[in-house]
Amino acid sequence: MISAKQAKNDRSLELSFTRAEAERYSIARAILSADEPKEKSFEREVSETLSAKLGRPVRTNNSIFIPTRLHPQASGLDSKTNTAGGYTEQRKVLDYVDALRQQMRVVRLGASFLPNLKYSVQIPTETATTTASWVVENNGSDVSQTDTSFGAITGTPHTLQSTTSASRQLLHQAAGNVDLENRLKLDLTKSHAEAFDQAAIIGSGSAGQPVGLLLNPGISTVAIGASGGVSTYANIVDLEAAPANSNADDNIGFLSTPNIRKLLRKTFVNGTGSRAVWGDDGLLGRPSYVSNNVPSTLSKGSSVGTLSAIIAGVWSELILAEWGVLEIVVDPFTSKRRGMVEITSLGLVDVLLPRPAAFAAITDAALS
Secondary structure, three states, X not given: OOOHHHHHHOOOOOOEEOHHHHHHOOHHHHHHHHHOOOXXXXXXXXXXXXXXXXXXXXXXXXXXXXXXXXXXXXXXXXXXXXXXXXXXXXXXXXXXXHHHHOOOHHHHOOOEEEOOOOOOEEEEEEEEOOOOOOOOOOOOOOOOOOOOEEEEEEEOOEEEEEEEEEEHHHHXXXXXXXXXXXXXXXXXHHXXXXXXXXXXXXXXXXXXXXXXHHHOOOOEEOOOOEOEEEOOHHHHHHHHHHHHOOOOOOOEEEEEOHHHHHHHHOOEEOEOOOOEOXXXXXXXXXXXXXXXXXXXXXXXXXXXXXXXXEEEEEHXXXXXXXXXXXXXXXXXXXXXXXXXEEEEEEEEEEEEOOOHHHEEEEEEEEOO
């Protein structure tokens, strides 16, 4: 939990850009600036501001801090309507975090982002609620008193790192080209998105990983059999009911593997000829996605390494915490003879689940 002094100094790493500054900022140019640390640039000035906010320098001379969000201040022109400025607006430039989100399945299902953090964050949870009682007047006994009880979960930074390469020519061209700039951001975020998505689903809680949904002891489990089994319409209905029985019935969504979807498209609600369990509108008409990050090599009883997971829940209860800065370390030497620059990106993230009962999972779904 942050101290009062920390909170007074700065609640987050949020930076305020004018619209022109937000459009001017370029990740490609930031990488080139890291390659030439003595060269002054707008991106280098932003990095130095972030360094001061963080209270620490970059790791090496060939490193640079990059903001994950670029929030332009309001201006007189409104690009929401064409006549007020929309006709003059360039094609949208993605924030780094926007590029990250659009590649993550848990975000598509509604997971919440908690961005631009500076310190570890503590989120209060309600462990017991106040209850009301009916009263019979003058019955000789007092109404029982019940008090609300609170707990807390703490989010702490976990380092997520990836390495890729880009040509010098691409970096120079991307610095002045919106489409190439967005392409570079998508390339940089791809491995981060995959690893973050996987951690949110089944992070181990060890080796630097956060604890993911499926390993959180507070979620409900719907079992198919002693050694698993092929999931049926009844199993999916039971899975949907589990979060609802914990008063979490709003906006439930499903997530599973591509092969489970394939199987349930061939499985019928009420025998051959009736509608498929996984129809065009998903499972039970709810938002339904698939991801290879959902495990398909689980074991139970005599079934070893062949079982898959199906998750149902209110995905807005899953919080993806992000400490709002990305550090990029540029290595201009390793691949210099190929005209390539090696780029290592490091982000700080965590996965938080204040209300685990909002989720349930089948972890023993067989394909045959």
